[in-house]
Amino acid sequence: MKKLINETICILPCNGLDKSLGVIAREVSLKVIEKMSDVQLICPVLLNNGDEKYETLIQTAKIIIINGCMTRCPTKLIEERKLKPFKQIMIPDMSKKYKVKPTKDLILNEENIKLADLIADEIIADLNKSDQDKDNAIREFQEQEFFDITVDKYYFTVPKDGYFFNENDCWIKPEGNTALLGITDYLQNAAADILFVDLPELGSEIEQFDDVGSFESSKTVLQLISPGSGKIIAVNKSLEQNPEYCNQDPYRKGWFAEIELKNFEEDKELLMNGLEYFDYMKEKIMKEKNHLDQIKSENDV
């Protein structure tokens, strides 16, 4: 098991006993700790009561969150404490991924146990992945020139060359037959502090405009909508530990994934170059600013 000195791994499930998704989340956690005795289970109810032992433990531990539904109670417990989870799982997402539809039964049945098994196995496999995960954040990036604009207290940049953009505020940087993907400075500004990223599966095939990952901030959950098509050949695992790279350096250290390009010449037909995207982004920012100024002035009257 991948383990650093003094590193503890905790699992914090939803405890929603009134929904089958909560029951499945709980079951996933029990299956993980059954097979991995050094993973510690955290009771969300007790944590919510401010249990001292848990409060101390989560300050230094890697926390795996199992959310039953979008209410995301366990995530909120961690965010309230200004901590970042190591991994977050949503049962509905996993249900779609494994094509196992949970029933609404509150007593575990065969179908729901099957889903819990699949999710638990994935978590265990992930934890067992030793050091094979290279630090993919270390990439060579040439000096880059940027277009930039400051609006109120916000500063926005767009690389001048080498990147292409879609109107969903995501970029692609082709290099030969591969390309890196990421989100733009505009999108990271809109999201505010990014706390968690959900990276795509290695080896998966994506089409242009597919959702290839999501990221979550204290404000919202947003998607990376791919500007290009191809096969995922690398993901930036360092974002799981350092999601703030997306905010600090969205065009370099904050890259999400690398793809082997399928047909970039065709993809390019629906993309913008740096200057075109900069103009598009400026127009969008000014429209938003005018809209907000208008609301403010109406409220002041």
Place this chain on the structure above:
Amino acid sequence: MSNSYEADKETFMGAPRNKIPWWPTIDYDKCNFCMECDKFCPHNVYAKSENDKKQLIVKNPYNCVVFCRACAKTCAPDALQFPEKSEISKLIKKLRTE
């Protein structure tokens, strides 16, 4: 800065937005009226129906950001469907040449 895209955008990738049929379709057999999608969407795509029937509706389809399907992730019963992306891409390319 707001995280919402401008709702009144008239074009998407150079094609008229009102000619791009991208918005969610609600499967009423599955929808449990939890309104999680409505709470999530910053573009006011959804609303509660104004008639007596307690129902979720797509009130502002053209506010929906083309290719965004983030709200579907909030839908536990999987009641939200979107058009086929490749068809929409083809349509946008065609509209751009008109």
